[in-house]
Amino acid sequence: MIIRTLKMENFRQFFGSQFIEFGSQEQNQFVTIVHGENGRGKTGIYRAILFALYGDRHLDQDSSDSNIVLTNIKALEEDRKNEHKGVQCIVQLEFTHENKLFTIEREIMAYLEEDGNIIERVQRVQLHNHDLQETITDEEKVQAWIHSILDERVKNYFFFDGERIERLTRASHQQRLEIASGIKNLLKIDHLLKARNVLTHIQRNVSKQLQKYSTGEYKKTLTKKMEIEEQLEGYKKRKLQLKEESDSIESQIHHIDEQLQAFHEKADEISKRKELERFAEKLEEERQFAMKQLTQFNGTLQLLLAKDALFFVKAQLDQLLGKEEQESTIRLELLDQILADLTCICGTKIEENSKAFHHLETLRKTVKQKENQKDLYQFKAELLKLLGYLEDKDKTLQSLLEGVKQKEQELEEIWQQIDYMNQRLKDTAIEDLDQLNRKREELVQQRAKVNFQYQDLEEKIHQAQSVLEQLEWSLRDLKVKSGVHQKLIRKLEEVEQSNKAMDRMIKQFEQDVISELELVSTQNLFYLLDESGRMNIKKVKVLDDYSLEVINSFGQPFLANISQGQRQVLSLSFITALAQVAGGTKSLELPLFMDTPFGRLSGKHQQNLLDYIPQVCSQWILLVTDKEFGESEKRRLVEQGYVGKYYVLESTEPGVTQIIEKPIK
């Protein structure tokens, strides 16, 4: 297939009808460059080609929940404002295949509803063979026809997004199986597999016929042989299933290991968070202790509130009782007796109305007055005692309160830090880590079980094959003795031999193809890699499922250690090798369509690609940005004389891009 033209009508950013003619093999100018900044519609062109060929409305890189609208938004808006009949969105691709001209066209009818919702409906698909003047409009037939040119399962090897091309080296088990089938189809290995299946079917039918017409020991042995063959078939199927299970488990373990690695990278932060959480716990204990001390102060707290009143009343009492007065030590009864007897306690006589007598009378008055104020004195003593107790207690309260507030503030700061770390680690919940470890453990156990079953099955297959071999020998002996149905016996023998020969041939062919793919991929990789890459990588290995591995100078697998850019180069080496091997002596007649292929490549890798790809492909369509593909890169390709067409995508208004052809030189 060589793409000649692409016409888009109201597709993605391309408002109205727009057209690209691609460089052709005439005059060897088969390189087309489409230059556009981000958002100008390069991927729109990529979408248009995959939509036209395969009816794809989503690309692999689109997220599953994204709502991709293929119809041009401006056209939809204008239609809503005007007649509101709907917009026709058409993609038409013209290509040649085996020197015949074809046109494939797909049409979508789209409506923009009043609420802004967009409805798109595929209206029509049509494949027209210009030579035969035939048109196919049935979707399934169109798909089958395109599939016969380029198997959909390997389309991403020829139409690819450069940013994601290295994913081909990271495909899941299921993807690898599909890709392997696609590659076998591309390399025509599946034709041989189909032929072998036909032979197996014939062999089974002949065996059944022979079983029907034979008798005695021969029939018994033949029946036994057929049973064993059936059993063997079952074992082989089960073995394949177990292999798939084992690969799937392996891939899950790998996925979990990647996640665990991410945890590991955050382990420092997690341990710091744990430390903070422990510190927060300690602070919480300290806060509770401070709070407890404050609570224990409650008895004093209420008294403190009365401190002002206590001082006020003390001042009142002072006024009432006099500040300097001491409580009298002389009792009133004693004074009364001295005054009645007119004799002092020392025996001295006191004369009535003498100076001493008057002193004693004054003292008696004072003592009597004091005795009347006894309660007040007692009250004042109580007050003084309490005030003494409360001295400095207000400072104690403040200090206790400060203690609580300080602990609360410290705690708040720690929790802020923990919250911040939680934000950073929110995708790394520790529960997930435990769950992942548990899941991994389960998977490892499951893997051991599956591997055991697999080995057991291999043993059973080996035994069944031995039994089958013995039965075949027995049948040969019995055949001589029976002398009947010689024709059928010979027929079975010949079919069996053909089947075995076919098996050997397929194995040999597949081995040859894989060896050739390895050789060419290695050559391509060496051409494309820079010097340091060449030093590290010795060989490309194509595994049985057509997945890739690279081997280093010490003969060890090295794929896990190479960079993303190197993975991209490896994928490109394999793709070009695939095109070379599938093409045989000439280049495979398929385009290499690359959307932003150089983004992750270093200068040397890119330079090597620009020199090499034109030598190994029939058509190269490059969608590039100015960052990855400047004037010097363009000049390099132009000077080689391969560039046939050069376009620039220019934005004319929001959401509308114009495809403008520019002179090559």
Place this chain on the structure above:
Amino acid sequence: MTPVDQPISTEALFQAYTFTEYQRTVFKCFAFKQTGTILEEKELYSHVEKIADQGCQHLVENILTDLVFVDENGVVSLKPGQELEMQKKLSTFVSNQLINVPF
């Protein structure tokens, strides 16, 4: 033993003799401040009961507003889980009273 579905006691839990010597001094102080005399015990408790009632009301209405709820019968209860917060508010209130001398 009291059945579980009956209140433990309907009698007042606080009685005069549960007060400390210092508390009694404070009561006498409040009474003396207002009456200028030292009241007999019975009169004294009746007097401070009124003051305590007003104090409680002041606290509920001004200091502990966020921490209490009053039911339809006017019974004031502390919101569950707010015990420590109340402790802090009371302590802060007392501390502020000691700093902001009212005279």
